[in-house]
Each structure stands twice: as structure tokens, then as C-alpha cells.
Amino acid sequence: MSFELASLNSKLINRSQVNKMKALTTILSRFVPINIENIDTDQIIPARFLKATTKNGFGKNLFRDWRYYNDDESKTRADFPLNMSQFDGEILVAGKNFGCGSSREHAAWSILDYGFRVVVSSFFADIFKNNALNNGVLPVQVSEAFLQRIFLQDNNTELTIDLEKQTITIISTGEQEHFDISSYKKTCLMNGYDDIDYLISIKEEIQKFELEKL
Amino acid sequence: MEIQTHNDSYKIPPAGSRAERRERTEFGGATLFEKIWDKHIVKTIDDGPSVLYIDRHFIHEVTSPQAFTGLNKRGIKVLRPHQTIATADHNVPTLNQHLPIKEELSRLQVEALIQNCHEHGVELYGLGHPFQGIVHVIGPELGITQPGMTIVCGDSHTSTHGAFGAIAFGIGTSEVEMVFASQCLLQSKPKLMRINIEGELNKGVVSKDIVLYILSKITSSGATGYAIEFAGSTIRSLSMEARMTICNMSIEMGGRCGLIAPDEITFNYIKGKPLSPKEEQWQVSLNKWKTLYSDTDAVFDKEYYFKAEDIEPMITYGTNPGMGISVSATIPTVDTINENDKSGLAKSLTYMGLTQGAAIKGQKIDYVFIGSCTNSRIEDLRLVASFIKGKHKADDVEVWIVPGSKQVEAQAIAEGIDKIFEEAGFMLRQPGCSACLGMNEDKIPAGKYCISTSNRNFEGRQGAGARTLLASPLTAAAAAITGFVTDVRELLN
Numbered sequence: 001m002s003f004e005l006a007s008l009n010s011k012l013i014n015r016s017q018v019n020k021m022k023a024l025t026t027i028l029s030r031f032v033p034i035n036i037e038n039i040d041t042d043q044i045i046p047a048r049f050l051k052a053t054t055k056n057g058f059g060k061n062l063f064r065d066w067r068y069y070n071d072d073e074s075k076t077r078a079d080f081p082l083n084m085s086q087f088d089g090e091i092l093v094a095g096k097n098f099g100c101g102s103s104r105e106h107a108a109w110s111i112l113d114y115g116f117r118v119v120v121s122s123f124f125a126d127i128f129k130n131n132a133l134n135n136g137v138l139p140v141q142v143s144e145a146f147l148q149r150i151f152l153q154d155n156n157t158e159l160t161i162d163l164e165k166q167t168i169t170i171i172s173t174g175e176q177e178h179f180d181i182s183s184y185k186k187t188c189l190m191n192g193y194d195d196i197d198y199l200i201s202i203k204e205e206i207q208k209f210e211l212e213k214l
Numbered sequence: 215m216e217i218q219t220h221n222d223s224y225k226i227p228p229a230g231s232r233a234e235r236r237e238r239t240e241f242g243g244a245t246l247f248e249k250i251w252d253k254h255i256v257k258t259i260d261d262g263p264s265v266l267y268i269d270r271h272f273i274h275e276v277t278s279p280q281a282f283t284g285l286n287k288r289g290i291k292v293l294r295p296h297q298t299i300a301t302a303d304h305n306v307p308t309l310n311q312h313l314p315i316k317e318e319l320s321r322l323q324v325e326a327l328i329q330n331c332h333e334h335g336v337e338l339y340g341l342g343h344p345f346q347g348i349v350h351v352i353g354p355e356l357g358i359t360q361p362g363m364t365i366v367c368g369d370s371h372t373s374t375h376g377a378f379g380a381i382a383f384g385i386g387t388s389e390v391e392m393v394f395a396s397q398c399l400l401q402s403k404p405k406l407m408r409i410n411i412e413g414e415l416n417k418g419v420v421s422k423d424i425v426l427y428i429l430s431k432i433t434s435s436g437a438t439g440y441a442i443e444f445a446g447s448t449i450r451s452l453s454m455e456a457r458m459t460i461c462n463m464s465i466e467m468g469g470r471c472g473l474i475a476p477d478e479i480t481f482n483y484i485k486g487k488p489l490s491p492k493e494e495q496w497q498v499s500l501n502k503w504k505t506l507y508s509d510t511d512a513v514f515d516k517e518y519y520f521k522a523e524d525i526e527p528m529i530t531y532g533t534n535p536g537m538g539i540s541v542s543a544t545i546p547t548v549d550t551i552n553e554n555d556k557s558g559l560a561k562s563l564t565y566m567g568l569t570q571g572a573a574i575k576g577q578k579i580d581y582v583f584i585g586s587c588t589n590s591r592i593e594d595l596r597l598v599a600s601f602i603k604g605k606h607k608a609d610d611v612e613v614w615i616v617p618g619s620k621q622v623e624a625q626a627i628a629e630g631i632d633k634i635f636e637e638a639g640f641m642l643r644q645p646g647c648s649a650c651l652g653m654n655e656d657k658i659p660a661g662k663y664c665i666s667t668s669n670r671n672f673e674g675r676q677g678a679g680a681r682t683l684l685a686s687p688l689t690a691a692a693a694a695i696t697g698f699v700t701d702v703r704e705l706l707n
């Protein structure tokens with residue numbers, strides 16, 4: 001651990017964490033596959049559900065317009081994976097360029113609120129990736145080939161994500177791939193810290209910067 | 215280094231990593247982006263992101279309430295309220311704005327914004343204020359947006375402000391809270407891309423066509439991970455409004471932000487705006503701004519070159535903004551479409567009710583929406599008005615013009631443009647995001663076709679089941695007159 005992260009650790013000890021994220025180290029779970037590319041945040045959570053002033057309760061509207069016909073909860077689309085009882089788990093697996101479009105963090109909140117802790121894709125849009133990390137949802141970027149291997153597995157297959165080792169493994173076949181994450185973000189996720197805690201902790205340095213550089 | 219060969223406009227950069235190449239150049243060879251970025255770094259975490267100082271923070275009612283709640287839970291206030299500017303735009307009605315908002319949740323959101331701004335000492339240009347409007351329209355027109363700044367907002371189209379030579383990008387709500395708490399963000403430096411466009415534009419082609427054309431070439435994820443600088447003689451000839459339209463849609467290519475080096479056109483635009491620097495401060499600012507350009511030996515990770523003469527009036531046929539073609543072309547087939555959109559083509563066309571290989575020209579239109587932070591500025595309204603003067607909309611088409619701000623609305627009325635709209639049967643509404651995202655009651659009904667000057671044609675973006683065709687204000691106006699997708703060049707003398 002770098003000096004910076006060690007000092008972050010020490011600064012946060014004994015501090016009551018107001019919005020503490022759930023720490024994440026390893027996840028072993030089945031997965032829900034949505035084999036569609038370019039899934040934008042308007043699909044993840046349509047704009048008409050952004051009127052809340054809290055972060056809770058978005059899960060029930062996750063992929064709303066792909067889950068129901070005519071916005072009617074009694075008319076579920078049987079062919080959408082979230083509605084298929086054979087699929088379950090804390091891991092969402094989706095096609096490349098996941099989370100493009102609007103910056104709405106509600107997309108990450110709805111994914112977390114629904115019960116996912118990890119999203120696996122071969123490519124993530126920038127803003128979504130940040131939003132996910134800031135909420136304790138881990139975006140795991142794998143190669144296109146590995147992604148296609150996951151899509152080929154049956155619905156009982158489990159995946160393990162080991163954040164410490166930065167690996168994702170298909171349990172039944174033993175296939176494994178390494179994924180990237182900055183060591184700063186890794187420390188935050190493994191300990192449930194967020195960037196706000198860190199930024200507040202360096203307030204004096206920021207004020208000094210304002211005086212000297214602006 | 216990533217190399218794309220499928221696109222013949224792409225020039226492969228010289229060998230070596232960008233950092234190495236920069237070291238080799240004698241005078242530093244800084245890009246516009248780096249000149250601004252380097253000045254705003256408070257510190258860099260070892261093997262981690264940098265702490266980036268933020269000069270201006272715009273907020274609105276939809277992505278700020280949870281951030282204020284976070285602050286309140288921590289028992290802290292907005293650190294620099296005077297660098298924070300608020301408006302209500304996403305969720306406001308565009309008719310009868312003087313009356314209380316009917317929809318309860320929308321009203322609560324707007325009320326929460328008023329309350330939060332009051333408690334934290336943040337200036338609010340809310341409903342009824344003469345400066346109210348879409349956040350990316352008011353920042354520039356008030357002179358708040360200036361070259362060399364770092365600007366953020368909880369809205370992805372913050373990239374608009376980059377047209378002034380600023381680093382401007384959209385953030386999530388947790389990041390809004392970070393900026394509230396510390397006036398800083400943790401950011402990794404993006405890779406750098408330059409898109410050059412040279413030459414004179416064809417008749418009937420405007421800046422929206424340029425950006426839809428670029429998108430159709432590099433796709434909706436072509437710039438993910440990059441900051442984009444738009445350059446070249448075509449860009450330099452554009453007005454500020456036109457430049458904003460291009461930077462606005464940088465995010466649709468996946469870009470972190472888009473920038474254009476400031477020049478006389480930029481300075482003349484800013485001069486005299488309500489909140490721009492005045493008197494001695496003006497000269498000080500101007501001297502600083504004049505240093506903001508990419509050095510001739512600056513190095514980019516990726517460069518594209520396009521010719522203005524190749525660009526025709528554009529329109530989208532699919533469900534991401536990269537799925538665009540010239541209005542006179544046919545919809546691609548699985549064999550002719552770019553790799554990025556191949557797997558989604560069938561799904562997209564089913565949603566849109568369109569056919570592979572068919573002409574887009576002649577497609578029936580039900581609604582025309584001229585508005586959004588992409589195309590709702592006074593120049594857009596003037597362009598539409600000059601084109602439709604003396605004409606009338608087709609009978610079965612509904613046409614909404616939603617100005618970007620109260621100032622745009624007032625200017626349009628002062629110039630008598632409102633009368634031209636009225637005579638043509640176009641409905642001039644009040645400022646807000648409106649049918650761009652269909653959050654208020656301005657929604658396009660399921661299955662209906664809307665030619666829209668906004669920036670996103672995602673499924674359901676303008677209302678569940680709505681079918682969006684993105685185009686320029688000129689192409690949208692042409693469709694309003696004829697009732698179907700039209701090549702505007704055929705109507706121009």
C-alpha cells in the first residue's frame with residue numbers, strides 16, 4: 001500500500017462513516033446475462049424515474065422498459081433475462097459499451113438496489129464506471145472473447161470475482177482472466193471508503209492550492 | 215497504442231508512447247487540454263487519480279438532491295458556494311411556468327433545489343428568474359463559462375462548455391457531493407484525441423451535421439477514454455453557438471470532454487456578458503486566454519482528419535447517435551454498417567419501425583422538436599425562422615420550439631421571431647429540457663416519429679416507445695414544412 005493510501009487509512013480510523021459503502025472483497029455467485037451491446041443509462045433507468053430525492057428504491061425500475069410491456073407491471077416480457085427465473089445472482093454480465101449516455105448515477109443506484117454488486121462487460125462508458133465505483137459496484141472489464149465464453153455458460157454456472165487478486169473465474173471450466181483497477185480504487189472498495197472521505201481529509205492542501213495557484 | 219485501420223481518415227501517430235514523444239519535443243509540446251489540466255492539479259495520488267480543482271460547478275434539480283442530503287448527513291456546507299450556480303431545467307414544465315408545478319414529484323424536486331440553494335448560499339436562477347434556462351445554455355450566455363476553466367455539472371452534456379477552451383465534463387451525483395465538499399474531484403487523466411475538419415461547408419449543412427457525421431464515422435464509443443480537441447479551418451470559421459453544438463455531442467462519442475481553442479470569436483462572444491470579466495480584469499483574462507491553444511509540436515494519442523466538403527445534411531435512423539447517415543442515403547444493412555453497431559442493427563430497426571436498405575428520405579414524421587442544450591440557442595431559432603418565413607407546417611405534424619433559456623426567449627420575442635413561428639403553426643414553449651429527455655409532460659407518444667434537434671435517440675428517450683430521428687434545426691424545420699424527412703437542400707434557393 002502506498003504512503004498516500006496508508007495515510008488515508010489512518011485518517012479514516014475512528015471517523016464515523018456517514019455514507020459508508022459496503023466493502024467488497026470476493027464475490028462468488030451465479031450471473032444474469034444481458035447479451036446486448038451499447039446499453040445506455042436511459043435503458044438502465046428511464047428518465048421518468050429520476051424524480052426521487054433519495055438514493056433508495058430504484059431497483060424496482062431497473063431496465064423498466066425492457067422488463068414490462070407498456071409500462072405495465074402485470075405484463076412482464078418473458079424473454080428478458082431479469083424476468084427469467086433460471087437466472088439469478090449478484091453479477092450482471094452485459095455486452096460491450098455498457099452504461100453509455102446520460103451521467104445519471106441513478107443507473108448505478110438501481111443496479112445496486114436490485115442486488116447486483118458486480119457488472120461484467122468488455123467495455124464500460126467512463127462516467128458509468130466512476131459512478132459504479134463510487135457506490136461499491138465493481139465494473140469488471142474483460143476481453144470480448146472471455147465475455148463471449150461467459151455468455152456460452154449455462155444458467156447454473158458460477159463466477160468468482162477476487163478483487164484482491166484482480167481475477168474473474170468461470171468456476172465450472174476454470175477459465176480465468178485478470179482485470180484492471182487502480183490501486184486507489186481497489187483500496188477504497190475493499191474497505192468501503194469513498195472519495196468524499198478522502199477529499200475532505202485533504203481540505204488544508206486544497207485551501208493552500210487556492211491561495212497559491214489561483 | 216490503439217490503431218484503427220477501418221477508417222481511412224485516421225492518421226497513425228508516430229511511434230512511442232505519448233509521454234515519450236512529449237519528452238522528445240524541445241518546447242514541451244503541450245496540448246490545449248494539458249495546459250488547463252496541469253494548472254488545476256492540487257496533487258496526484260501515487261498509482262492513483264489526481265485531485266483536480268474545479269473552477270465552476272453547475273447544478274440542477276435532478277442530480278443534486280442526494281448530494282445535498284449527503285452533505286447534510288456529514289454536517290458540512292458547500293465549501294465554495296460562489297463557484298456554484300444552480301438552475302431548474304430538466305424537470306420543469308414548458309407551458310404556464312408562472313403556475314405551481316402540477317406533477318407532485320417534479321414539484322418536490324424543484325422545491326428541494328430552492329431549499330438546498332438557500333441553506334448553502336448557492337445562487338439559483340430558478341423558474342421565474344430572467345436567467346433561468348438549460349444549464350448548458352445559461353452558463354455561456356451569462357459569461358460564467360470562460361476559457362481555461364475546469365467546469366463540471368451532474369449532466370453529461372457539460373462537454374458543451376468546452377467550446378470556450380475549457381475542460382468541462384459531466385459527473386455523477388457522488389461527484390457532485392465531492393465538489394460541494396471540497397471543490398475538487400479525483401480524476402485520471404484521459405487520453406487525447408484531435409479531430410480536424412478542413413474546408414468550407416456545403417449549402418444546407420450546419421454544425422449539427424458536422425457532429426452527426428463525425429459520430430457516424432467514429433461510432434458512439436469511438437472516443438471513450440479520450441478528451442477530444444476539435445480543430446481545423448471549418449471549426450475556426452464557426453460561431454460560438456455552432457461550436458457549442460459540436461462540443462455538446464462529444465459525450466455521444468464516449469469522449470470525456472470536447473474542447474476548441476479560444477480565439478477572437480470566443481472573446482467577442484464573452485465580452486459584455488452579464489458575468490464576464492470587466493474593465494482591468496478583462497485585459498488580464500484576455501492575456502491568459504490567448505495562451506490557450508495546442509502547441510504546433512503537441513502530440514495526441516489519436517488524430518482524425520475529415521473534409522467539410524464530404525459532409526451532407528445528416529439524420530439518424532437507429533437508437534444510438536452514431537447510427538447516422540446523409541438524408542439522401544439509404545439505411546445500412548448488416549453488410550454495410552460499421553462493426554460497432556452490427557449486432558444492434560436489427561433490434562434498433564425493429565424499435566424504429568424502419569427497414570435495412572430503405573431510403574430515409576420520405577419517412578413520415580409526427581412531431582418536430584427544436585430545442586435542447588444542443589440546438590436551442592438564439593442562432594438556432596433565427597436559422598429556423600429565416601427558413602420557414604412565409605411557409606406553414608404540414609397539417610398532421612406537431613411542432614414544438616423550446617428555447618434554451620429565458621434570455622433566448624426574450625431575444626426571440628424582441629426580434630419578432632415568435633410571430634414567424636406562430637404564423638407557421640410552430641408552438642413556441644417556455645425554456646427547459648423538455649422532450650429531450652421526456653421527464654416532464656413533453657413526451658412523444660409510443661410509436662410516433664419525432665425529428666429532433668436534441669442529442670440522443672436512445673429507446674424511450676423522448677417517451678416510452680417514442681422513435682427519435684436526430685437532425686439539425688434546418689433539417690428538422692424542413693420536415694416540419696413537408697411532413698416527412700426531407701433533404702433541405704431541395705427547398706433552399
Ligand code: SF4
Pocket residue numbers: 303304348349350369371586587588646647650651668669
Ligand atoms: S437538454 Fe437534454 S441533454 Fe441537455 S441538459 Fe437537458 S436533458 Fe440533458
